[in-house]
Amino acid sequence: MAAQLPEADAQVPSLALAPAGAEFTAPRRGWLRSLDVVIPAAMLGFLLFLFFVWPLFGTVGKPTGGNILDANIDPFSSGHLFGTDPVGNDIWSRILYGGRNSIEIALAVQLIGLIIGGSVGAFAGYWGGLMDSVLMRVLDVLIAFPALVLALAIAENLGPSKTHTIMALSFFSVPAFARISRAATLRLRERTFILAARLSGTGNARVLLRHVAPNVLPQLVTFGLLGMGVIIILEGALSFFGLGIPPPNPSWGNMIFDGQSILSAEPRLVLVPSAFLFVTVLSFNLLGDALRSRWSAV
């Protein structure tokens, strides 16, 4: 059909070249083609089901307030899948509620990063000039500052709690999102469709919201997914210093930290939360990686 148009002939060489690059990416058909996304997504879905839904229906004990008489029950005993810890709390239950804490914190931190960092970066990249320079210097300060120190100081200053952990960890995510979003906006700003929008009299706010944001967002969401693992690990690190989620409330970090002192006698106290930490972070990384390669192939 297109060949009937005379000017289409000039386009043939470039059209013929396009599939040559694409043949690496699309050999498989149907749902198999999405296997790299489906598997980690299913793993994550299962973990999220365990952390958020299973305790509502399943027979899961309370994560705190265990009886000291039930201490150190072996794994796979009745009612205690992974046994109990030295104060008599069910480890399986603490894993599930700890996982819920980890996911909630990481999600909140990444959302704060996405919203604040993402919009600050987009503004800076779009307008450029003095505002951009000042903003980048501020980000340089935050990046040159050992961020863990800042997080420790904030958590220590405000006292350990879930909200304060989220605030402390946001100091990692906000500058990171701002950088990504600024770089993406800088690239977009030069594109023809943005120029066309501006030439046709579209206001700055509308250009940012309707043209820049939809194009930056997929990249930021992918970055956010990859960052979930980092934040979950950092949240554990805060617990390691006695900050983060305050005991006796469970978090994988404080479970690992508590188990550390009796590592040689009861390694499962460290190994079980570590395994869940690993699988969760791995799922986020695999999903983020698959989405990123898909996104960059387009």
Added chain:
Amino acid sequence: MSTPAVAADVTTGLRGRPGRVASSPALRLIGKRLATAIPVLWGVTFLTFLVVNRLPGDAAQQLLGINATQQQINELRAKLNLDEPFLSRYFSWLGHTLTGDLGSSFASDQSVTSILSERLPVTFELLAYALIVSLIFTVPVALIAARRPNGIVDRVTMAISMAGLSVANYVLALILVYVFAVKLDVLPAIGYVNPSDGLGPFLKSLTLPAISIGFPLFCFYTRLLRADILEQMQGEDYVVTAAAKGVGPWRVLVRHALPNSLFGLLTVVGLNIGTLIGVTVIIESIFALPGIGQALVEAINNRDLLVVQGIVLVLAVVVVIANLITDLLYAVLDPRIRYGRTAA
């Protein structure tokens, strides 16, 4: 970091400037980067002062404990100049620092410079060990993986490296301790041996901490280097030229693609130094290494403001210098930047 862009700015801004020295891109780059580093360093020290100052309780309270009377606390506070206003204390610290005097610890009276010279070597030895070992493994593994993309070696390498990226350093550290110190009893679980007390025991004492830091790094670097080499192999004209001239596949990989990919990797190594310093804080406290990270945590707990300030300042300077060296390497090694940007 838009490193190449910064370097390119400097060189393109040079046109029409007289004088050989002034037009040396490297010197101009150093000048420009040092000028932007000053407000950054100032911001970091001010932020630290502000943050530590806002912590509940001060050094006087922490040192005297909860049984101290208000009068004792007030006396110590006056002695440590803690009763002066915040800004005047900050500027007096800044003035002393500019003359090279970092003050001394509230807790031990030891000078901050001597604390730094005691603790910094341990951390640097640990980081150097971790970096060297991870880079030694990265280059051959990435080459073998990139030789046959999607081959069996490549897939296994990618799977291992993805797993390595998903392990928290502290988890890896504890598992290593459990396997190598508790079960096999071949390496020490904690403690640090001075290099002057024998090189063997010194390396042994740092091996587990170095692996805890180095293995995830190795995974990260290998993925990066492999992706970069593959990009060079698939897209670049010089690779096609070399292959067309009859150069063997390994030789194209090692002699043509690798050098180009390698300094991309070095850039990432340089820019990542800051993140690594954060990691050492945790690893040092797990392995009870008397490094800068432990000193920092101690000082924060004691509200030992001047020690915190000194350490954060040194760490920020290290990060700034590492970034500067990375930019310089770029300018010196990459002809496209050395001779000015040709493509718009």
